Amino acid sequence: MTNIELNKADHSQIGESVQTMTGAEVLLQVLVDMGVDVIFGYPGGAVLPIYDALFQQDRIRHILTRHEQAAVHAAEAYARSTGKVGVALVTSGPGATNTVTGLVDALMDSIPLVCISGQVFSNLIGNDAFQEADTVGITRAATKFNYLIKDKDKLAGKIREAFYIARSGRPGPVLIDIPKDLMINTAPYQKQVIKEHPSYKPVVEPNHQAIVDAVRAMKKAKRPLFYTGGGIINSGPKASKNLRALVQMSGFPCTSTLMGLGAYPASDKQFLGMLGMHGTYEANLATHGCDVLVALGARFDDRVTGSVKDFSPNSLKIHADIDPSQINKIVLVDIPIVGDVSRTIELMIEEWNKNPEPVDQHALDTWWKQINEWRSIDCLRYTQNNAAGATIKPQHAIRRLHELVSKRGKEAYVSTEVGQHQMWAAQYFPFESPNHFMTSGGLGTMGYGLPAAVGTQVAHPQGLVIDIAGEASTMMNIQELATIKQYRLPVKIFILNNRYMGMVRQWQELIHGGRYSESYSDSLPDFVKLAESFGIKGLRAQTIDDLDAVITEMLDEPGPVLVEIQVEKEENCFPMIPAGAPHNQILLGADSKA
Amino acid sequence: MDYIDKKTLQRSAQQEKDEFVTAIFSLIVENESGVLSRVIGLFAGRGYNIESLTVAPVDDGGRKSRINILTSGTPMVINQIKEQLDRQVPVYRVVNLCRQGPYVARELALIKVVSKGSERAEALTLADAFRAQVVDASIDSLVFELTGKTEKINAFVDLLRSLGLVELSRTGIAAIGRGRHTI
Numbered sequence: 122m123t124n125i126e127l128n129k130a131d132h133s134q135i136g137e138s139v140q141t142m143t144g145a146e147v148l149l150q151v152l153v154d155m156g157v158d159v160i161f162g163y164p165g166g167a168v169l170p171i172y173d174a175l176f177q178q179d180r181i182r183h184i185l186t187r188h189e190q191a192a193v194h195a196a197e198a199y200a201r202s203t204g205k206v207g208v209a210l211v212t213s214g215p216g217a218t219n220t221v222t223g224l225v226d227a228l229m230d231s232i233p234l235v236c237i238s239g240q241v242f243s244n245l246i247g248n249d250a251f252q253e254a255d256t257v258g259i260t261r262a263a264t265k266f267n268y269l270i271k272d273k274d275k276l277a278g279k280i281r282e283a284f285y286i287a288r289s290g291r292p293g294p295v296l297i298d299i300p301k302d303l304m305i306n307t308a309p310y311q312k313q314v315i316k317e318h319p320s321y322k323p324v325v326e327p328n329h330q331a332i333v334d335a336v337r338a339m340k341k342a343k344r345p346l347f348y349t350g351g352g353i354i355n356s357g358p359k360a361s362k363n364l365r366a367l368v369q370m371s372g373f374p375c376t377s378t379l380m381g382l383g384a385y386p387a388s389d390k391q392f393l394g395m396l397g398m399h400g401t402y403e404a405n406l407a408t409h410g411c412d413v414l415v416a417l418g419a420r421f422d423d424r425v426t427g428s429v430k431d432f433s434p435n436s437l438k439i440h441a442d443i444d445p446s447q448i449n450k451i452v453l454v455d456i457p458i459v460g461d462v463s464r465t466i467e468l469m470i471e472e473w474n475k476n477p478e479p480v481d482q483h484a485l486d487t488w489w490k491q492i493n494e495w496r497s498i499d500c501l502r503y504t505q506n507n508a509a510g511a512t513i514k515p516q517h518a519i520r521r522l523h524e525l526v527s528k529r530g531k532e533a534y535v536s537t538e539v540g541q542h543q544m545w546a547a548q549y550f551p552f553e554s555p556n557h558f559m560t561s562g563g564l565g566t567m568g569y570g571l572p573a574a575v576g577t578q579v580a581h582p583q584g585l586v587i588d589i590a591g592e593a594s595t596m597m598n599i600q601e602l603a604t605i606k607q608y609r610l611p612v613k614i615f616i617l618n619n620r621y622m623g624m625v626r627q628w629q630e631l632i633h634g635g636r637y638s639e640s641y642s643d644s645l646p647d648f649v650k651l652a653e654s655f656g657i658k659g660l661r662a663q664t665i666d667d668l669d670a671v672i673t674e675m676l677d678e679p680g681p682v683l684v685e686i687q688v689e690k691e692e693n694c695f696p697m698i699p700a701g702a703p704h705n706q707i708l709l710g711a712d713s714k715a
Numbered sequence: 716m717d718y719i720d721k722k723t724l725q726r727s728a729q730q731e732k733d734e735f736v737t738a739i740f741s742l743i744v745e746n747e748s749g750v751l752s753r754v755i756g757l758f759a760g761r762g763y764n765i766e767s768l769t770v771a772p773v774d775d776g777g778r779k780s781r782i783n784i785l786t787s788g789t790p791m792v793i794n795q796i797k798e799q800l801d802r803q804v805p806v807y808r809v810v811n812l813c814r815q816g817p818y819v820a821r822e823l824a825l826i827k828v829v830s831k832g833s834e835r836a837e838a839l840t841l842a843d844a845f846r847a848q849v850v851d852a853s854i855d856s857l858v859f860e861l862t863g864k865t866e867k868i869n870a871f872v873d874l875l876r877s878l879g880l881v882e883l884s885r886t887g888i889a890a891i892g893r894g895r896h897t898i
Contacts, residue, residue: 261753262760266804268749286804320745320807446798449791 140311144276145174145304148237151280153180154312157208159199159579160184161192165212166252167239170304184579184608186572187600189216193223193294194569194598195576197232198559202534202577204357206233206288213239214252217259217298222566224263224294229563230380231355233292235283236260240269240300256298265293271300273308281315290323291444292355323443327460327468335415335439335456336472342413342437343484344491345373348396348425351380351562352418352442352462354555360463361385361555364417367466370473372485374492376404378419379547380562387551393492394501397425398698399544402500402707402715403492405696408433409704410491416440418462421451422563423700431703441465500696501548502712511665515542515617515688518668519549519589522615525672526585532557533585536573538594539565541623541694546589568597571614575601578610585613585676592618592685593642602655605681613675614683616648619690627693652683661685733789739812739820739890740796741898742782745805746772753803754782763788763796767822767887779807783890810898812890820890824868825850826859830879838878845871 142150148171152160159182164172175183186192189211196207207227211220217238227234241250246269257269266286270279276299283295339345347368353360361384368375368391375385376396385392394401396408408414414436419425421440426432432452440448441458448457458465505517519542526533535550536559537543543560552558559577561569574588595616605612625640652659658678662671668686675682695710709715744750751770758765767785772778786796793811800809812818826847828838835857842849842859845867851858859875861868865888872883892898 257749258752261749261756268747291802318804321804444802446795446802448798450795450798453791 140309141307142310143170143174143304144273144299144306144308145170147277147308147310148280148299148304149174149178149181150310151277152208155281155284156205157181160208160210161186161195161199161576161579162210163187163189163192163212163216165216165239167213167241167301168210168216168237168304170301171210171237171239183210184575184604186575186604188598189219190223190568191572191575191598191601191604193220193234193236194226194566194572195579196234196236197223197227197230198536198573198576199580200232200234201354201559201573202556203580204556206235206284207576209234209236211236211238212252213241213256214254216252217256218254220296221260221263222564224260224296226561226564226566226569227294228263228265230351230561231292232294233288233355234294235280235287236264236294236296238296238298239304240298242302243271243300244302246300256296260296263294264296265291267296267298269298269300270303273303273306276303276308277310278313278315281313282318285315285318286321290321290325324445324459325443325461325464327441327458327465329468331456331458332465332468332472335458336469336476337478338413338437338439338456339371339373339415339469339473340476340478340480342373342411343481344407344410344412344488345371345485346407346411346414346436347373347375348378348408348414348416348419349375349381349384350378350417350419352420353381353384356418356443356461356463358555360418360466363463363466363470367470367473370470372480373415374407374489376400376407378422378425378562379560381419382547382558383552383555386553388553393496395547397422398427398700399548399694399696400698401548402498402696402709402713403495405698405704405707406495407492411436414438416442416454417466418442420447423451426451427698428701428703433704498709498713498715500709500713500715502714503710504712505665507665509664509666512689513662513665513668513686515619515686515692516545516549517665518615518617518662518686518688519545521668522587522589522672523550525669525676526587529676531585533587534559534577534581536560536570536577536586536588538570538588538590538597539567540591540594540625541619541627541692542589542591542594542617544624544694545617550589567594570594571598571601572604574612574614575604575610578612579608586611587613587615590614590616591623592616592620592645592648593622596642596645599651602652602657602683606656610681611679612681614681615675616683616685617688618645618648618685619688619692620645621690623692624694626691630691630693631697631699648683648685658682659685661687663687733791735787736790736793737785737787737813738793738796739818739888740782740784740786740800741810741812741890742784742800743773743807743898744780744782745807746778746780747805750780750805751782753805754784754800757799757803758784758786758796761795761799763792769887769889783888785888808898810892812892815892816896817893818890819893820864820888821862822865822868822886822888823860823862824872824883824885826861826872826875826880827856827882828859828875828879829856829881831855834878838875841871841874841878847871
């Protein structure tokens with residue numbers, strides 16, 4: 122939901138007589154008011170009054186994860202896949218400290234999230250009480266905003282404010298810390314809407330002159346490129362629709378960051394694939410060689426830019442972002458546009474139609490000819506040996522997974538862990554629409570995918586949810602198999618097992634002389650038996666002969682399935698731009714036609 | 716393309732001017748617990764330097780506080796600091812006084828000198844010249860209060876060092892724009 126819609130919310134209830142209930146009941150009532158239907162959490166002493174209130178109502182569903190970190194990741198994925206605010210509920214002390222990784226993850230990827238943490242009784246705060254931690258202090262740098270609520274009269278207002286801050290402007294996680302006595306004592310509940318915050322006023326409407334300048338530059342471009350990011354997805358489905366219109370009316374090529382995948386349909390011929398460290402050859406060379414770069418809701422992350430001084434060296438840069446602090450943070454831009462990216466694109470389309478100047482079609486054709494030459498190198502090519510008993514290439518496993526899913530006419534929701542399999546998923550599992558790819562981009566959190574699959578499946582009970590995972594990442598939040606079992610979530614866990622922390626091993630091979638220091642996963646569980654011990658179906662593919670049958674069986678199974686695909690152990694993820702190198706020094710795999 | 720070349724040239728010219736500049740950020744913030752640590756935590760977390768810091772409530776109800784931060788960095792870093800401060804939820808307004816126009820900046824210092832005889836007399840003479848007030852005196856010590864520009868305080872302190880300066884307590888600058896302009 123955008124700020125505008127939020128502000129338009131029903132005002133008719135203002136002034137309604139104040140009701141009195143316990144603080145815990147006030148909290149739940151406000152959550153209902155904010156449209157929350159599910160929360161992810163883990164109980165503990167300091168939040169028991171809230172859990173008691175949850176027990177006595179049926180408007181909000183609670184999903185019990187097996188770790189607070191997982192509760193936050195699940196809430197994040199719920200938010201990513203629905204566009205709504207995710208909500209997590211945890212207890213004081215260890216409950217709250219366990220959320221830190223999830224909160225930073227949401228902060229880095231701009232995910233709207235409200236985390237409610239319990240705090241010890243007000244009169245015990247500062248006494249080093251049992252399960253006390255300075256939660257607000259610990260999470261200050263992990264959140265967009267956080268606070269300890271001290272005044273019961275402000276409880277309802279502060280919770281509403283948390284939602285407003287989490288989803289307006291550049292979205293992010295907000296933590297509210299509530300002492301236990303505030304949950305037990307009676308507190309006033311007033312059905313009022315937060316219209317605005319006195320000191321927090323994000324700019325939504327872009328500067329029109331900047332739009333005019335940007336479109337003028339775009340029309341004059343000879344080698345233009347759209348570089349789109351997660352901001353498009355965060356801005357809502359309308360932004361993706363607008364983007365599609367703008368890209369198609371301009372005829373320009375379009376590339377996307379990891380976070381932005383799905384915002385522009387991957388199958389479209391104007392889409393060059395992902396750019397950056399493991400982006401495609403054509404996307405990276407186009408970024409290097411373009412003369413006008415239009416960055417929309419992307420923030421020039423170092424995994425995208427590589428060497429900053431060599432990043433797209435000869436281009437005029439247009440940068441649209443809702444967060445002014447992102448402009449000129451890494452790369453100096455020529456035309457900054459601050460505002461909601463959906464609105465920005467809308468205005469660009471209007472201006473494009475108003476501006477009578479035609480694009481330089483001849484130059485654009487030459488540019489496409491060049492891009493298609495780069496494309497013909499086929500940078501994602503690999504050679505799968507199809508002989509009986511041959512080892513499975515991880516790329517092939519993901520490509521077959523996508524093909525067999527597509528055959529069923531379904532678009533899957535995919536979550537990933539972090540590492541090689543994540544990059545292969547981005548490369549070989551194309552997305553046609555936004556909100557379908559849940560991955561930890563900014564923080565790169567191993568252990569994200571399994572709880573993210575939980576959150577996505579809860580949000581889309583009928584949807585096909587697949588966690589593309591590596592064996593090392595899976596081990597980081599393996600306890601969530603219990604959550605999957607308990608709520609009968611039909612999640613498919615697709616583990617590419619190469620017995621290594623694959624990305625670590627790849628860097629050790631390329632940069633550290635092949636000294637595989639601590640990157641071999643010794644003593645792994647038998648994943649099939651492990652799944653079975655949780656009451657979940659387990660399958661294994663050891664060679665190419667098993668692959669299709671195992672994927673098909675997984676997709677046919679109505680319940681959850683854990684699949685272990687034993688893949689080529691020393692396969693590397695290409696293309697790759699070594700850290701700090703410019704885009705034209707991209708390394709290609711042995712199978713591409715370069 | 717003319718448009719591009721001009722802009723690209725401007726950018727490279729800007730990149731060359733990467734010497735350090737001083738900035739005085741004046742912030743109006745909500746007077747709530749945690750706001751100051753949020754602001755200074757941002758400096759620590761992003762590796763920015765704080766040279767001096769003052770903070771106190773500035774309106775009758777005590778709802779808003781003003782924070783003055785003296786810092787330095789390349790123009791790009793100074794701009795980042797401003798934007799990063801500006802996006803903090805409890806921050807109402809951020810101004811870099813050095814860029815906004817003329818401003819006045821003052822600092823208060825308490826300076827203790829332990830000395831006797833002619834050195835003591837000389838310290839009192841210097842204090843007179845600098846218009847420093849004696850706020851405490853004992854047989855062999857003096858405490859001066861001096862308000863003024865940072866450079867003036869530095870000059871006074873440097874002179875006193877040879878007379879037995881033993882202790883210094885400074886506030887850091889409070890600053891405000893000159894003329895009708897307010898933040």
